[in-house]
Amino acid sequence: MTERNATDEPSYVEGAMLITTNLSIQTPPHFGFWSTVHSHGWCALPPFHVDKHRRTLTRLLDLRDGTLVHCELRDGSGHIVVNVQSHKKLVDDQREEIKASLREALRLREDLSEFYGVARRTPRYRWVHSAGAGRLLRAPTVFEDVVKMICTTNCSWALTETVVGNLTRFLGKQFAGDICSFPSADALAGVSESFMRRTIRSGYRSPYLLELAERVAGGRLDLESWRSSSLPSGDLFREVRSIKGIGDYAAGNILKLLGRYDYLGLDSWVRGKYYELHKRGRRVSDRTIERHYAPFGRWRGLFFWLEMTREWYKQKFPF
């Protein structure tokens, strides 16, 4: 089907008049909207938000010209219905930018045909294709993905939610009420380490986050080029790994969000899951886990992650 836009309609949120624009984004065959949204924890971190009752994913986008738009995504048939709210009427370029950002986040342009071919030939992964699983939700920007990944290291998920929530609340741009954007590198680079520690609660990760933001804001580090990098995965891994605060776990998972699945990105949760599924709870070395998935070649990280999270799909996403 062709992509289409509907007419602009005004509405009101907390006294502010908002313009509503309806957009539609075509999806590839066998795309699973909810399988992608719930592919990992990003959907629970602002400025993403899942509304279980309305069956929507919402996301605040900060466009290149500084315009904030609130997007509410719904699963359509062969397309995604996007309800966009903005303070001013959107022009064509802005509409296209919104659709491009959402395609990036939902990985709609990623060619997974080879991966699905392997999955269909492997009995224990035949469910993947029919579930529309395999696309891992990511942020519209690499900067946001990297910051969030650092915020997942060495802490509970509850703390990750707290820190990311504080980043958007205190350093993002306010759209309406408590709906704020993810902070830009400029905004993050402009605060002190003590503010990060006391207010953002990012603890010892604070200097790492500030150094990252300062390098990006100063133009000394181009994270966004990573998504189109021609570097071999090993070289890209080493480049990602060279950022302070990013070790093997974080780098492996950032590579997955860049479309490279050569690394497993092991943390305590997935190790425990592997022991449970394959070794009756007995611990084994990381090398043993890596050997197990080596036959899947460049898709091993994706097969590994989907096997570890298969229960989520069976339970229709319990989070």
Added chain:
DNA sequence: GCGTCCAGGTCTACC
């Protein structure tokens, strides 16, 4: 309510 212990990745110093 308070204090203590522990889990969670990464960095750095040291061997």
Added chain:
DNA sequence: GGTAGACCTGGACGC
């Protein structure tokens, strides 16, 4: 190259 200890927070637990 491998290892120990520090980093910081929040949850669990005992008192």
